[in-house]
Amino acid sequence: ALKLRAGDQDCLAARSKCYLKLGDIENSLKDAEASLQKNKTFSKGLYQKAETLYIMGDFEFALVFYHRGHRLRPELEEFRLGIEKCQEAIINCIGSPSSIILENKEGLSFISKQAESKKANEQHQIKPTKDQKRTKKQELVRNPKIERQLLGELYADKVYLEKLLKDKDLMESSTKEGIKVADLVLSGISYLETRSEFWRQQNPIYARVRERKLRQQRWSRDKKQKPVEVGRHIARSMEDIEQLLSGDCSEESCKKAKRLLKTIQGLSNREVPNKNELIGNLHSCIGNAQLEMGQMEAALRSHKMDLEFARENNLPDAVSRALENTGRVYARMGKFQQAIDAWEEKIPMAKCSLEKTWLFHEIGQCYLELNKAEAAQNYAEKSLQSANEEGDDDWQLRAVVLLAQAQVELKDYWSAVVNFEKALQKAKIVHSEAAQEAILA
Numbered sequence: 001a002l003k004l005r006a007g008d009q010d011c012l013a014a015r016s017k018c019y020l021k022l023g024d025i026e027n028s029l030k031d032a033e034a035s036l037q038k039n040k041t042f043s044k045g046l047y048q049k050a051e052t053l054y055i056m057g058d059f060e061f062a063l064v065f066y067h068r069g070h071r072l073r074p075e076l077e078e079f080r081l082g083i084e085k086c087q088e089a090i091i092n093c094i095g096s097p098s099s100i101i102l103e104n105k106e107g108l109s110f111i112s113k114q115a116e117s118k119k120a121n122e123q124h125q126i127k128p129t130k131d132q133k134r135t136k137k138q139e140l141v142r143n144p145k146i147e148r149q150l151l152g153e154l155y156a157d158k159v160y161l162e163k164l165l166k167d168k169d170l171m172e173s174s175t176k177e178g179i180k181v182a183d184l185v186l187s188g189i190s191y192l193e194t195r196s197e198f199w200r201q202q203n204p205i206y207a208r209v210r211e212r213k214l215r216q217q218r219w220s221r222d223k224k225q226k227p228v229e230v231g232r233h234i235a236r237s238m239e240d241i242e243q244l245l246s247g248d249c250s251e252e253s254c255k256k257a258k259r260l261l262k263t264i265q266g267l268s269n270r271e272v273p274n275k276n277e278l279i280g281n282l283h284s285c286i287g288n289a290q291l292e293m294g295q296m297e298a299a300l301r302s303h304k305m306d307l308e309f310a311r312e313n314n315l316p317d318a319v320s321r322a323l324e325n326t327g328r329v330y331a332r333m334g335k336f337q338q339a340i341d342a343w344e345e346k347i348p349m350a351k352c353s354l355e356k357t358w359l360f361h362e363i364g365q366c367y368l369e370l371n372k373a374e375a376a377q378n379y380a381e382k383s384l385q386s387a388n389e390e391g392d393d394d395w396q397l398r399a400v401v402l403l404a405q406a407q408v409e410l411k412d413y414w415s416a417v418v419n420f421e422k423a424l425q426k427a428k429i430v431h432s433e434a435a436q437e438a439i440l441a
Helices: 009-022 025-035 043-056 059-072 077-094 109-124 130-139 144-151 154-165 168-172 181-202 205-223 227-246 250-265 275-292 296-312 316-333 336-349 353-369 373-390 393-409 413-429 433-440
Strands: none
Touching: 009 025, 009 043, 025 043, 043 059, 043 077, 059 077, 144 154, 154 168, 154 181, 168 181, 227 250, 227 275, 250 275, 275 296, 275 316, 296 316, 316 336, 316 353, 336 353, 353 373, 353 393, 373 393, 393 413, 393 433, 413 433
16 A cells, blocks of 8 residues: 555554554554654554554653644543553652652741751662662562562463572573573563563553443443434444345354344343334344355244244234245245245235235245145236236246246146247346246257
8 A cells, every 4th residue: 555655644554553563663663753744743643653652661752642642632532541551651660749748837948958868868878789779679569469460371480480499409500501590590580570560560550440440431331322323323233234245245244233133132222212123123134144154044043033023022014024034044945835834924914016926926936846836826827917017027027937837737738838938028028048048948
């Protein structure tokens, strides 16, 4: 993308994020800065630069860019969270200003007294060595519970290394290369302590608790969305599910429908006024996707759940839909009598001639598969009548072919020839070469 559009700020910010995920901090920072060259107020670039600086441990500079982004885009929560975690990391490193209490009881004379007292103390005090400073710093994270949270799986390794230190014979030994085992063990412990301190600064324990609380608050707030907003989200999701199914993405459509179903089941009737209707519709979508994936038994269960739910909640349109889909699954499974039963129950619910045309044709086809030619002929005639009422050439063609096939089985060959000739003429009208070849064969 950058070869086609050199210097595109969105691409640079995206690549910066990728570099950061890979641990390539240098290139991440370069791309973040490059994305800000033409537009210093580019929010994605500001966020990426702040994130990279934060990972580098430059908490103060990171805080500056988080603040810039927050001023420009106060509605974006990531900038606010970035400010909070930077402030906490800084406080955790240098201490909180609230720990210093200034009192003014005798004018400004206390300042000179403090200076004199400090000077006198310095003469008697010895500056702590580096090792003493390191020991004091380590005391901050020596609490086993805190260490366990910071190190995670590595905590067990640290405990093991500390146990090895107690084995004097082992510590006095050396490797084949002449390296002392004690040095190796101490370097391992030192590394783990360094990582522990880094993670403590980056994400203190109390910061994690706060972030968890914030996530819970966001989740509670999201659950209390206005019904209108919930309705819009559901409508968009339903459109996506249908588009995925029509675009030969059955598996993805099925997964999305299942996720949405779980979400809707967890909402109240106040938040989703048409909850029952949507649940049935989603069962239907899942069943259709499963049918396309060849999962016949699963598809049948889904459509039966749709049918059961529709009947329980007195939803006639949903009952009609579920019966149609159930019949389709049965027919694909070769269970033609069950398909006929489902579709014949649907006949009174058909709302137009075209729907009846399709229904009569499919029932007739099933009867033909069951070698019940007379019933097949009867339904073929009904399908042809409905197709004539609708004026649909394509369905007229299909109905005439089915009628001719049934007449062949009934050994009414003259009528069959006449209807096959009619079907051939219809095939020419609708420009279907495949139908013409099938009829002539």
